[in-house]
Amino acid sequence: MPILQVTASERAPVLRNQNDLPDHALDSLLAGTGPVIIMIHGYKYLPETTHCPFDTILSLAPRAGGRLSVSWPRHLGISEDAGCGIAFGWRARGSLKDAYGEAERAGAALARLIARISARAPEREIGVIAHSLGARVYLQALKSMPRIATRAVLMTAAEFQGEAQTALASPAGRLARVINITSRENDLFDWLFELCLPAPVGGPRALGQGLGAGAARWVDLQIDNSGVLQTLGALGYRVPAPTHRVCHWFPYMRTGLFDLYRDFFFGAPGRSFEYLASQLPAEPCRRWSRLLPRFQRQTPPPGPLASA
Template structure:
């Protein structure tokens, strides 16, 4: 399946590890049938840095074991070489290194550059859906891009443990492009510690605002709490089985857990069937409160890592 590796840098958009200009590659890719799936990483990754390059790790079809073992996102989303599924994968790198504040500023700038890329793709093929999936601070890119896009340029967004505020998401999803986009907010109480640290490091846009791990109340958004037994049962009834959590604290459980990437694959490739209304029906009315997992009396089985970083 076609895959384009792109980096959003201060000098603009560039193909990863290639001197070729991007524009003719995008023109050629416009002939590819099926959805466009844009995928990006979170904090700490840095394209071109051999130790922390996302294109060698989660955005690779054959990930290296460093900085930690992880599955291939393109492979999990249906772009493995042996797959016969349509679509265009765009593996998007941006500089998430440095301090949290430096990385966040770059994420916002990268999101503005992403808007130009998405607008170009939409202009080339307005009939083709364009989806986005990101982890942690990578979700900032989609929210920064939405207000700059024409309606219909972005179809469905999957946020995995997004390091963004609910107020930010609400504002972006009330923009013209945001109102016709769909937002799937994948959360887990395993991520509570990281939400809490994010809220103390990054000033909220509004007083008492909270990270989207606490939930998002909008008609075009749905929250999937993946450590909730009722949520997992509901997904299993739809044929979308995700393994139960095994840790009290883990920032990467949303894509490390067996079945998670398969869930996202179906959500992005079968959005006509897996509608937001279908997902909502059978979910608990509200996410579980913060710290309910960390301080639960029954110990969670250790299996997934206690992730010390926000990548």
């Protein structure tokens, strides 16, 4: 059973179309080896509707018809022989404000799910890949989780920097390793996010602008930055330069990025989280630099790669 479909019901995880998540379902999923990768969709998806994520991005065989229906589990290499996945669905439709509040409740359900996985298989690595408001679900889960180590890829995260800092200060947050995928392609979405929601304590900036230096176990990976692309290329990840000025879905549409995510979750020699963090250029591209050329700032090329 490589994929388990779970939804957030109030603040508890349940099997798709059921009222609970029985232990035997988790035990069946955890019978194999490799990491457990939890996949969390973002805004506008809703299980058991025409917007169901279990039939599109969180499926091994997405239904035809939509350029955004890229199979996350298939590109991550989840199969009967490699790792196992949990497709995590939650109520992400309605107004942005409503979905933002629902993400907090879904985060409580995710925290319970991760705690149960850790209790039943403490030796298994737990990974999370989340897009947009799905990143808020994960960060909210960190706040209420026991002290459990996770590693996460957040793709164009729809959350505020202050909320992320609070999550990282929690017991589970101090053990988390996070790659935050950003690009100036997402600037318009970040701006609308900041405009539509009241800013929390800690500041009004969205995570798409990065968390900045000084956050332990956190890497902002700005993949429209030429220095970052050079570094990834030197590590063997052939990620092309962006072709759009505005895009919210590039982290799972751009060629080569799933190779990076897969190695992050499954492990690859010479490609540790710490090594990646040490090789990235420190200076990000400025906000709006893809839409307004006068905001562009030349990023110095990365230093020579040290041997892994």
